[in-house]
Amino acid sequence: MRSTNMRNAITAATVALVGFGLAVPATAAETVLRVAMTAADIPDYTGAPDQGYEGYRFAGYTLYDALALWDLSSSDKAADIVPGLATEWNIDPDDNTRWIYKLRQGVTYHDGCQWNADSAIWNFERVMKSDAPHFNPRHVGQMGTYTAQIASVEKMDDYTIAIKTKQPSSLFPYEMAMYYMISNCAVEAAGNDYAAYSAKPSGTGPYKFSSVVPHERLELVKNETYWNPDRIPKHDKLVLLPMPEASTRAAALLSGQVDFVEAPSPDTIPRLQSAGMKIVTVPYPHNWDYMFNMSKPPFDNLAVRQAANYAINRQDMVDMLQGVAIPAYQTLIDSQPWYGNPVKYEYDPDKARALLEEAGCMPCVIKVGISTSGSGQMQPLPMNELVKEQLDAAGFQVVLEPMDWNALIGVFLAGAGQYDYNAINFSMAPIDAVQGVLKKWMTRNAPPNCCNWGFYSNPKVDALGDQAIAEFDKTKRDALLTQMNEAVVADASELYIVHDLNPRALSPKLEGFVQAQSWFQDLTPIVVNP
Amino acid sequence: MWLYALRRLLLTLPILFGVTVICFALVQIAPGDPIQNLLSPTASQADADRLRAAYGLDQPLPIQYFIWIGRVLTGEFGMSIANNSPVAGEVFRAFGNTIVIALISVALAFVLSMILGVVAAYRSGSLIDKVITAIAVFGISVPPFWLGVVLVIFFAVNMFWLPATGMGASGSESFSYFDWNDLKFAIMPIIALTLPPLGIMTRTTRAAVSEILSQDFIQTLRAKGLSEMSIMLHAVRNVMPAAVAMFGLQLGYLIGGSVLVETVFTWPGTGFLLNKAILTRDIPLLQGTILVLATAFVLINLLVDLIQSIIDPRIKRS
Numbered sequence: 001m002r003s004t005n006m007r008n009a010i011t012a013a014t015v016a017l018v019g020f021g022l023a024v025p026a027t028a029a030e031t032v033l034r035v036a037m038t039a040a041d042i043p044d045y046t047g048a049p050d051q052g053y054e055g056y057r058f059a060g061y062t063l064y065d066a067l068a069l070w071d072l073s074s075s076d077k078a079a080d081i082v083p084g085l086a087t088e089w090n091i092d093p094d095d096n097t098r099w100i101y102k103l104r105q106g107v108t109y110h111d112g113c114q115w116n117a118d119s120a121i122w123n124f125e126r127v128m129k130s131d132a133p134h135f136n137p138r139h140v141g142q143m144g145t146y147t148a149q150i151a152s153v154e155k156m157d158d159y160t161i162a163i164k165t166k167q168p169s170s171l172f173p174y175e176m177a178m179y180y181m182i183s184n185c186a187v188e189a190a191g192n193d194y195a196a197y198s199a200k201p202s203g204t205g206p207y208k209f210s211s212v213v214p215h216e217r218l219e220l221v222k223n224e225t226y227w228n229p230d231r232i233p234k235h236d237k238l239v240l241l242p243m244p245e246a247s248t249r250a251a252a253l254l255s256g257q258v259d260f261v262e263a264p265s266p267d268t269i270p271r272l273q274s275a276g277m278k279i280v281t282v283p284y285p286h287n288w289d290y291m292f293n294m295s296k297p298p299f300d301n302l303a304v305r306q307a308a309n310y311a312i313n314r315q316d317m318v319d320m321l322q323g324v325a326i327p328a329y330q331t332l333i334d335s336q337p338w339y340g341n342p343v344k345y346e347y348d349p350d351k352a353r354a355l356l357e358e359a360g361c362m363p364c365v366i367k368v369g370i371s372t373s374g375s376g377q378m379q380p381l382p383m384n385e386l387v388k389e390q391l392d393a394a395g396f397q398v399v400l401e402p403m404d405w406n407a408l409i410g411v412f413l414a415g416a417g418q419y420d421y422n423a424i425n426f427s428m429a430p431i432d433a434v435q436g437v438l439k440k441w442m443t444r445n446a447p448p449n450c451c452n453w454g455f456y457s458n459p460k461v462d463a464l465g466d467q468a469i470a471e472f473d474k475t476k477r478d479a480l481l482t483q484m485n486e487a488v489v490a491d492a493s494e495l496y497i498v499h500d501l502n503p504r505a506l507s508p509k510l511e512g513f514v515q516a517q518s519w520f521q522d523l524t525p526i527v528v529n530p
Numbered sequence: 531m532w533l534y535a536l537r538r539l540l541l542t543l544p545i546l547f548g549v550t551v552i553c554f555a556l557v558q559i560a561p562g563d564p565i566q567n568l569l570s571p572t573a574s575q576a577d578a579d580r581l582r583a584a585y586g587l588d589q590p591l592p593i594q595y596f597i598w599i600g601r602v603l604t605g606e607f608g609m610s611i612a613n614n615s616p617v618a619g620e621v622f623r624a625f626g627n628t629i630v631i632a633l634i635s636v637a638l639a640f641v642l643s644m645i646l647g648v649v650a651a652y653r654s655g656s657l658i659d660k661v662i663t664a665i666a667v668f669g670i671s672v673p674p675f676w677l678g679v680v681l682v683i684f685f686a687v688n689m690f691w692l693p694a695t696g697m698g699a700s701g702s703e704s705f706s707y708f709d710w711n712d713l714k715f716a717i718m719p720i721i722a723l724t725l726p727p728l729g730i731m732t733r734t735t736r737a738a739v740s741e742i743l744s745q746d747f748i749q750t751l752r753a754k755g756l757s758e759m760s761i762m763l764h765a766v767r768n769v770m771p772a773a774v775a776m777f778g779l780q781l782g783y784l785i786g787g788s789v790l791v792e793t794v795f796t797w798p799g800t801g802f803l804l805n806k807a808i809l810t811r812d813i814p815l816l817q818g819t820i821l822v823l824a825t826a827f828v829l830i831n832l833l834v835d836l837i838q839s840i841i842d843p844r845i846k847r848s
Contacts, residue, residue: 041612041806050567050612130580137577137584138568138614145572195614213701214615214623215798215806243695243796247679251694255686406562406811413566413578428571439572450572 052375064203079518113185290495305492309345311394342489374405376427415447628799632784647735669729675790778834
């Protein structure tokens with residue numbers, strides 16, 4: 001009786017509410033794009049995103065611009081950088097440590113603040129000048145790496161700055177594609193308090209901040225006056241929802257709660273397709289690998305590293321992942337200009353076994369640190385089980401040590417010398433030559449510096465790297481980087497396993513999305529049909 | 531009675547102290563570091579050290595703890611490391627989101643279990659008893675997060691009746707239980723949260739009622755010619771103290787936040803917050819949440835004890 005009454009009451013209430021909804025005139029069909037992110041929380045949107053590159057994708061390049069931006073308009077080629085808040089940059093012909101940046105004129109931040117040389121310098125001080133009133137240690141943690149090479153920044157005129165680097169740095173413009181410019185007026189208005197600024201953040205990006213519900217949703221609206229008319233969003237509103245569980249994301253898409261889902265798990269893809277969802281995939285600079293600890297046996301031995309690489313049946317892994325990955329034979333993907341034509345470690349378990357015997361490591365016991373989830377880690381548990389099975393079959397004896405993502409980041413940051421892991425399954429993004437080649441393999445980037453975790457060292461590679469950094473001619477530089485990459489692969493510097501194809505599931509209502517070969521994506525061309 | 535309540539309240543202080551010390555220590559033992567989430571993978575050691583100092587994490591552990599507890603005593607819970615927002619706001623918002631569905635779930639379970647338990651005890655051994663026992667056993671044994679996923683598949687994905695995830699059409703801040711568009715988000719979490727206490731409370735009620743029904747005074751009442759209805763009221767009245775105790779205990783559990791249910795439904799309550807704080811090693815947030823939960827748990831138990839002594843004077847006397 002009680003429950004019937006309750007149901008009647010609810011029905012009555014529903015009817016009343018629906019009726020009420022109809023009575024209110026609909027606001028001229030506002031179009032909303034709702035995105036389910038894999039992030040566990042809303043990324044920092046104050047201009048220094050956390051949560052990995054997903055944070056940059058959704059809370060960085062949406063609200064903010066950098067001096068250079070990634071060209072995300074094509075699926076067919078690896079994304080490269082193009083002018084952003086700077087219209088051009090050149091190395092000073094008389095000084096190869098001095099970059100001249102011409103800034104874009106007539107750009108204003110969302111709060112009306114003017115973008116110019118003063119604003120640019122203020123932005124660099126935000127992480128470089130520890131006694132500046134607007135200095136932000138949190139921003140240093142995330143963004144400091146991009147300004148680490150800068151010695152000084154000088155205003156030449158209102159729309160020209162000169163950036164002096166500590167040493168010749170031919171790839172410096174790539175760092176500047178990651179460093180966001182935020183409104184100095186907005187921070188000053190917030191009394192240099194970034195918690196207060198986060199209530200009214202302001203950049204120059206194609207979207208403006210609208211509202212936030214902590215941990216639940218970030219709402220952005222289109223910037224009608226964006227400086228690049230081609231990239232004014234084709235929808236009115238962008239709603240970003242953190243949903244770390246893959247099954248939740250799939251359910252949210254299937255039930256019509258969201259329109260765009262990041263990284264559906266491979267086993268949900270057939271179900272999503274049968275419901276009419278579009279699954280898009282594209283190769284991008286992603287790398288699912290084992291980093292070897294080369295500071296001690298057995299991976300200090302080239303034969304053992306090669307053996308591991310020959311032991312992996314990459315096609316098996318791709319099949320297990322329902323085709324949303326491609327086999328990896330090196331850190332880079334083949335559309336990147338430095339891929340070259342290096343040694344290719346095809347699956348050959350006999351050769352693997354022979355190499356292990358030659359190295360005198362049989363069974364070759366190794367301890368591998370793995371995570372249970374994490375940015376770029378794909379489906380770490382079943383994938384690592386398969387790697388273990390394959391390595392064990394070739395004569396290794398793998399001990400997997402699972403830990404949560406935060407703990408594995410700690411193992412990575414500390415460097416191979418601090419723990420007794422022989423390898424870690426740690427996915428890093430080789431988005432450009434700095435991240436994908438130089439920082440990974442030069443001896444000087446070994447711990448405590450980033451990112452040569454396992455103490456890889458080859459004097460020839462170091463020499464090539466030094467030449468490339470000082471080479472300002474792109475063609476010549478790319479040739480040097482290619483040689484460098486080939487030498488690294490010959491050394492079997494990592495256990496190359498797969499590259500993710502970055503699956504995304506889109507509601508059939510969406511049109512116009514071009515999935516770039518990049519960690520970053522441009523959502524602005526998406527049209528949301530009713 | 532007030533003296534008793536005061537004494538109980540004072541006893542909560544060492545409990546809370548113990549809980550916070552243990553939680554603080556556990557986070558320290560676990561590998562990982564709250565700073566890591568604030569660093570890009572390419573950050574330098576110097577940047578990490580600066581950040582660590584900014585959050586006072588470079589101090590020795592006991593000092594860190596006493597700084598924290600000192601602040602708490604002055605009513606300040608500190609800032610969340612992961613979000614750079616005040617912990618107090620985070621915790622109380624989450625607590626508000628959890629308490630309502632927890633109360634509804636426990637109340638629902640309480641009412642249903644009283645009916646089911648009494649009916650089962652009265653019809654002991656009959657088919658209806660077996661059905662009710664089956665429901666109760668299902669409630670106790672089914673993992674609520676699994677039930678949550680099944681509910682999502684059925685109601686959200688296949689039938690399109692209810693939303694799969696989240697709290698309200700535009701987030702928890704504008705959530706209203708009086709708007710169907712928001713309320714429908716709460717239905718599946720409430721079902722998933724109701725079932726386990728329903729199972730436990732039904733079993734307890736059934737056992738208690740059948741025990742009372744076998745006592746001599748029931749025979750006497752029957753012999754006096756009382757109607758079955760009145761006899762049942764006597765039995766229920768005798769079961770009440772035990773039932774209220776169960777109510778409090780179950781409410782305490784649910785307020786602790788069913789981490790799994792809240793995660794499955796992305797319900798931004800205390801369980802959800804706790805999970806987030808643990809994964810990001812956000813010590814201030816974790817400590818703040820634990821402190822509020824432990825306090826709530828202790829207070830609910832105290833309240834239950836007081837209610838029990840009101841409805842059953844024998845307890846007060848003992």
